[in-house]
Amino acid sequence: MKPRARPAGWPPYRGFAPIATCHWQCIANIFALYDLPDAEIWMCPAWGIRWPGGGTLYGSGGWRDMLKALLDATVREHTAASRAEASDIETQAASAGRMYVPEVDAWFLPSPYAGTEHIVHTVVVASLTSDDVTIIDPMNNPAPAIIPLSHYWQMREHSAAGRLEPFKLYIPEPGPYRGVEPANAATLARQEIAAQATRSIRDLAAFINWLAGTDEPTDVCRVAGERHQAAIFFDALADRGVDAAKESATLMSKLRDDWYLLHLLTTHEKADQARMRRRLRRMLGDLLAAETAFASEAGAP
Amino acid sequence: MELPADLNLYDAGMTSHASVNMMVAIEDAFDIEFPDRMLRREVFQSIESIKEAVTKVLGGPS
Numbered sequence: 001m002k003p004r005a006r007p008a009g010w011p012p013y014r015g016f017a018p019i020a021t022c023h024w025q026c027i028a029n030i031f032a033l034y035d036l037p038d039a040e041i042w043m044c045p046a047w048g049i050r051w052p053g054g055g056t057l058y059g060s061g062g063w064r065d066m067l068k069a070l071l072d073a074t075v076r077e078h079t080a081a082s083r084a085e086a087s088d089i090e091t092q093a094a095s096a097g098r099m100y101v102p103e104v105d106a107w108f109l110p111s112p113y114a115g116t117e118h119i120v121h122t123v124v125v126a127s128l129t130s131d132d133v134t135i136i137d138p139m140n141n142p143a144p145a146i147i148p149l150s151h152y153w154q155m156r157e158h159s160a161a162g163r164l165e166p167f168k169l170y171i172p173e174p175g176p177y178r179g180v181e182p183a184n185a186a187t188l189a190r191q192e193i194a195a196q197a198t199r200s201i202r203d204l205a206a207f208i209n210w211l212a213g214t215d216e217p218t219d220v221c222r223v224a225g226e227r228h229q230a231a232i233f234f235d236a237l238a239d240r241g242v243d244a245a246k247e248s249a250t251l252m253s254k255l256r257d258d259w260y261l262l263h264l265l266t267t268h269e270k271a272d273q274a275r276m277r278r279r280l281r282r283m284l285g286d287l288l289a290a291e292t293a294f295a296s297e298a299g300a301p
Numbered sequence: 302m303e304l305p306a307d308l309n310l311y312d313a314g315m316t317s318h319a320s321v322n323m324m325v326a327i328e329d330a331f332d333i334e335f336p337d338r339m340l341r342r343e344v345f346q347s348i349e350s351i352k353e354a355v356t357k358v359l360g361g362p363s
Contacts, residue, residue: 261340264321275334276325283337 004175006097007033011124013142014040019263020162020225022139023122024063026101027075027172029138030124033099034175036071041236042180044229045070045189047298048196049291051203053210055218056164059226060196069188070180074173079165083157086167093171094128101125102169108155111140120162122170162221182240189233194299201292208284211277218266218280224259231256234298248298255290258283306348320345327351333358 011029024043031039045067048060067073080086093100106113106121113119124136126144133152134144156167211218231252237245262283270276304313310320324345328334335344335358344354 260317264317267318268321268325270325275328279334279337286337 004034006099006174007035009033010126010136010144011099011138012037014138017139018225018228018260020221021228023101023103023170024225024229025138026122026124027170029136030099030101030172031071031073031175031177034177036073036175036177036179038180038236039071039177041232042070042185043067043233044226045185045192045233046226047189047193047200047230047294048226049200049204049207049223051207051210055216057204057207057218057220057223059223060192060200062192062196063226063229066188066192070178070185072178073175076171076173078167078169078171080167083153083167086156086169087153089169089171090125090128094125098171098174099124099126100169100171102156102167103160103163104152104155105158105160105163107158107160108151109137109140110145111137118158118160120160162219182237182242185233186237186242186245189237190299190301193295194301197295197299201288201295204284204288204291208281208288211281211284215272215277217271220259220266221263224256224263227252227256227259245298248294251290251294251297255287255294258287258290262287304348306352308348309346310348311342311346317342323351327355331355331359 011026011033014025014029014032017025025040028040028043044063046060046062046065048062050058050061052058064075064077067075078086078089080089090100090102101122101124103120103122105118107115107118109121109123111121113121121137121139124138126134126136128134130149132146132148134146135152136142136144231249234245234249234252238249262280265271265276265280265283268276271280304310315323320342324335324340333355335354339354339358344350
């Protein structure tokens with residue numbers, strides 16, 4: 001399909017996005033502007049776990065490939081080694097009429113974190129000039145705000161909790177996108193889960209073993225975010241009459257709640273104390289069993 | 302300010318993060334450990350429900 005000219009207006013406001021899901025909300029809002037109003041429910045048909053070592057546990061990270069397969073939507077992901085490189089990428093995107101989604105430090109945005117906490121957040125950049133940037137923060141302030149370029153680069157550059165890669169941003173290619181046929185989406189998700197299962201369960205088990213021998217801080221917010229978004233996906237399938245997805249939706253809802261609780265506990269200042277570490281290991285053991293059960297159910301042919 | 306024992310603390314503005322802070326503080330104060338099955342939103346939603354949970358963990362009548 002030929003890319004559409006950018007529609008007039010602004011991406012619609014979608015409300016609160018829990019931890020590690022705000023980038024999906026921003027991207028879905030851009031998709032919605034291109035006539036895919038229910039985009040937010042299809043944003044993460046992905047499931048999996050990756051552990052490259054160290055304290056951070058990752059989800060499958062396969063959502064962009066899955067969106068391509070599901071919606072024929074391309075989302076490009078960029079990081080940059082310097083502000084100059086990031087600026088080049090953003091200028092190029094803006095010149096082509098693209099809206100894009102950069103990671104910023106919420107300290108500098110009108111939000112509950114303003115002036116109190118340096119924490120990573122994402123916004124939609126609707127336009128960029130040599131003097132200013134028009135941003136939309138769908139979670140905290142749906143009105144487009146024009147901010148000076150110097151202020152924008154401050155929020156782009158500042159270190160923030162949860163930021164692992166420098167100058168990260170997502171650039172959705174313009175629509176039109178393909179509408180979703182729920183049965184096809186269910187098949188696609190099942191195949192992906194089956195493909196990810198062995199590696200994911202192995203990586204989670206390895207992470208738990210590692211945790212038993214260290215007091216290092218841990219971060220599971222990416223898995224928690226992926227499960228939150230995947231729960232929306234499976235609920236949508238079940239609501240749209242895909243009976244085979246009902247049990248998966250129930251299991252995924254429980255995974256969402258348990259990973260979110262674990263995320264809250266790992267961010268607590270006492271997360272390194274003996275009682276809390278015992279609890280984290282115990283809960284991760286339960287999650288290993290629950291993830292294994294989910295993969296068996298949702299990935300079964 | 303005095304809070305009614307049955308006031309829903311989440312409705313009064315308590316966040317998930319704050320509820321974890323409270324849970325940890327209660328464990329420290331009473332030298333107890335809530336079992337994982339009690340780490341649910343409804344257990345920490347009011348002074349009344351928290352009192353009931355602490356009583357159970359201490360082995361008292363529920």
